[in-house]
Amino acid sequence: MLWLLQEMGITPEIIRYEIGSKGMRAPELLDHSPAGRxxxxEIDGITIFESAAILQYLCESRPEHGFGRAPGHADRVAYLEAMGFAETMASLIEQLNLNHLFLRPPAKPSPTVVKLNTLRLADTLRALDGMVAGDYLLPSGFSAADAMMGFNLFAAPYYVRMEQWPGLLAYWERLQARPGFQAAAEIEGPQAFYAKDFYEVPSDD
Ligand SMILES: N[C@@H](CCC(=O)N[C@@H](CS)C(=O)NCC(=O)O)C(=O)O
Structure with missing residues (x-):
């Protein structure tokens, strides 16, 4: 969301929440996002949650940037698929985050569940590798679908070795080279979520 806003030249006032903290249940967050996510x-006098909905709203309300793909556009179907597929990938990453980062002793990650979700995430990355069309996901150029994939491409390398898809890594490099991405990364600050460079599937014992 922050990245697409930067692509549009909009710098929002940001309220930060720490994932896993009691602050995520603060009434002012629940007022804006009922599940505390x-x-x-808040924009144009409305409040909106869910990143895909936010991005689509921004594209529709600011069509001059050309980041959406309206009905009838040749890339419309691929655009809709990519917006939804980004959520499929993110939900697998969320499960891995839960197992690797959030469980507190004596709870332990399930090696079976982690292995399965890691393999399933790798399957989605292989599919994404096949979806990149030219410089971006859509032949018609950069879109909100690329921005939706940003979170996945940031987080997936903590769980899956990405070297097996050089084309995907090159795509990720192109995304990160965009001035809008860099401006958003600057606002976001260094990542402080993952403590390790890579999380192996835990052993069975
Ligand atoms: N599909 C939602 C997912 C939102 C979501 O789960 N966000 C995470 C942070 S990336 C969160 O708020 N986690 C807090 C929790 O799981 O309690 C979206 O894309 O906005």
């Missing part, structure tokens, strides 16, 4: 956005 981030992000949520």
């Amino acid at each position: 981030i992000p949520a956005l």
